[in-house]
Amino acid sequence: VDPCSFTRPGGAYEDGSFGPEQILCAESNLYPALCACKELYHSKNRGYSSGMLFTDRALYLPDVAFVRDGTIRRADVLAIPEPIRTRALENHRSERECEHALASRIESLLRIAAENGCETLVVGAFGCGPQGFDAGISVGLFKAWIEAHSGAIAHITFAVPRASFDAFDAAFGEKKAPEPEVVPTAVADEDAEDDFDFDPADLPEGVTLRA
Numbered sequence: 001v002d003p004c005s006f007t008r009p010g011g012a013y014e015d016g017s018f019g020p021e022q023i024l025c026a027e028s029n030l031y032p033a034l035c036a037c038k039e040l041y042h043s044k045n046r047g048y049s050s051g052m053l054f055t056d057r058a059l060y061l062p063d064v065a066f067v068r069d070g071t072i073r074r075a076d077v078l079a080i081p082e083p084i085r086t087r088a089l090e091n092h093r094s095e096r097e098c099e100h101a102l103a104s105r106i107e108s109l110l111r112i113a114a115e116n117g118c119e120t121l122v123v124g125a126f127g128c129g130p131q132g133f134d135a136g137i138s139v140g141l142f143k144a145w146i147e148a149h150s151g152a153i154a155h156i157t158f159a160v161p162r163a164s165f166d167a168f169d170a171a172f173g174e175k176k177a178p179e180p181e182v183v184p185t186a187v188a189d190e191d192a193e194d195d196f197d198f199d200p201a202d203l204p205e206g207v208t209l210r211a
Contacts, residue, residue: 001078001126002024003021003126004059007046008042009034010030010035027066030077033064034079041059051093053088054082054105056104058079058080058108058112059078059079061078078112082127083102083133084130089132098132099133102126102141106138106145109126110145114149119153120153121156122156124159124161125138125158125161126138126142142171158172
């Protein structure tokens with residue numbers, strides 16, 4: 001998932017910015033692919049920023065080539081903008097509008113990925129960090145969709161920064177198997193049986209033994 005700029009291909013990639021979208025552009029041919037969609041997507045989005053909440057319009061770009069350690073691997077990229085809560089509140093949008101935008105955006109990106117037969121989806125802490133949403137809200141929205149559409153996407157990897165890690169790890173992290181409880185093994189006392197062996201002839205005079 002590329003949390004893309006709504007109105008400019010690659011965001012400020014050419015200016016040297018270093019956000020999630022710019023990192024993807026630096027490791028692949030994503031930037032020219034986005035530029036090819038400028039008239040279709042970015043230019044037509046101007047005027048629909050909705051107070052920096054944007055819309056659910058997205059790009060699905062197949063077979064983007066990523067290069068790492070001399071190896072080329074191809075992956076589809078889903079470009080969809082994150083709503084920016086901090087700016088939206090400054091633009092007099094309500095908390096309810098912000099949360100509705102995030103819920104709609106997460107539902108859209110998961111649905112688009114599923115409809116395109118995505119087997120493994122890699123997504124960040126969508127809406128969190130500089131965008132201003134609490135990680136718990138984003139986690140809850142992802143969790144609700146996944147539970148309602150079990151198996152729609154075979155595997156989802158959340159590549160999230162440390163600031164949001166605990167919330168995502170608590171909901172989606174691999175659970176460690178509990179340590180097996182060590183139960184002490186009873187050891188037979190070989191001499192125990194001998195403690196109860198006796199000869200009735202050894203009983204004191206006048207003492208009898210009854211079963």
